[in-house]
Amino acid sequence: MAKITAAEVNKLRKSTGAGMMDCKKALVEADGDFDKAIEILRKKGQKVAAKRADRDSSEGAAIATVNDDANKGVIISLNCETDFVAKNDDFVSLAHDLAGIALEAGSKDAFLAANYKGMTVQEKLTEQTGVIGEKIEIGAFETLEAPFVGSYIHAGNKIAVLTGLSKSVDGAADVAKDVAMQAAAMNPIALNEEGVDASVVEKEIEIAKDQLRQEGKPEEMLDNIAKGKLKRFFKDNTLVNQAFIKDNKQSVSEYVATLGKDVEVVGFKRVAIE
Template identity: 40%
Template sequence: MSITAATVKELRERTGAGMMECKKALVETGGDIEAAIDAMRKSGQAKAAKKSGRIAAEGAVVIEVTDDGKHGVMVEINSETDFVAKDANFGAFAAAVAKTALASSAADAAALVEQPLADDPATTVNAARETLITKVGENVQVRRLVRFDGVEGVLYSYRHGLRIGVVLELVGGDAVLGHDLAMHIAASNPVCLSADEVPAEQLEREREIFRAQALESGKPANIVDKMIEGRIRKFMEEVTLLGQPFVKDPEQTVEKLLKQAGASVRRFARVEVGEGLEKRSENFAEEVMALQKD
């Protein structure tokens, strides 16, 4: 089947492998990107399989939480350049959108942009966005909204610069612990809270990849099985919040930290600007030409 340049480009960005290696992997897997990534990881060609794709878009994450910590929102707003993301007009718009999200019942970004702007009910979020585009000369989008309602504990948040935002619900503990855990999540980027939340299909996929890698060592089957289980344990520690070493004290896990404090994390969300969005490549035309010559 025909493999498009765009497909090759996506695989290259997600693996860090060379263009020709990506094209070959796609040909061998009939154009299936996920299967190509697995095959490249098994053979050691892929430098990294970035699940969300290359992070490239600019903008800001804004957070609003009520004083009692029982309601909160986190919104991602994108711009084309970092320069505009730091512009005062963009910042004022982002703050107004977060305030609007908290005051409304909008479930997602599509519903949010139709809401009356909290600072100016005569206009909608979308109308204010269009006005901002005229001012800054760049496309601006309200991309994501994460809501925290029905809170049993207390919400704590952390924002790293403009690009990363975290909101978590902590039951028990105190504000210091809540802030530290939110900061930890920003730094360590756990996929989920605990081991039982890791999707079975993802776990089996990793197990197969580890098996292929272990078999390359030529060791006996019983040793290979132990190697696989060891790598699975390490994988679970890396992707779950409770299994991760606490950033401020790597000698203990987050789970142990919470037990000592008599606290628990009920849920959390981490949003990073541009996750899954593709950056324009100025040299991609040259790469396409080289690909066509192959």
């Protein structure tokens, strides 16, 4: 049996993030073979992952990142079971590393199959499930492309937002971030009126009509009054029509237009861990 030194154990711990005793046991089982010990730890992770497959991974970190050309962005959420793990510096660092890989992948499947330090992203998640002892998985995977893409991550990594502008102009970075902060704070259901699902519109009209009937309004007046209420709904719940949180005397679209009359918000993605 090979003699396992403290230095070897520490090297394996730094390489994998596993606990000292787990690393020592893996090296003993592998008879000192470093690569084999890593494989043993991975297999342990797979066993833990299987045991925890039905657990709820509702905590985690939501990370948004944008490419160097600022025309493409991605949001991923690295999910876990507890807030304690979600706040761990190593966990958050891993989430940022993975977001960088996700930026280059065209889909979630391609991302999970991508290389991460000699293993796939999915294998890394399985390994970390074994190391941490919690279910670790990728939840959200959202991408956005536009002439200019900005991003914002809310304190605590609980909300991440991407916003797209129709032009890349001076000041676009600050404005895109402001709009992303708006989306983070106000949680709009769509970019504009056209983006609101027809079923939601119908439901809001019916709710408005029921309220008006209870107020005793004549039936022939309901449609027109309900349309007015619907406009208010769009103003409160669609991003470009919302009052800008830094200056509620103008809408978000009016604020963005300060960059130029032909500059507008063309898309956004928002991921929240709640």
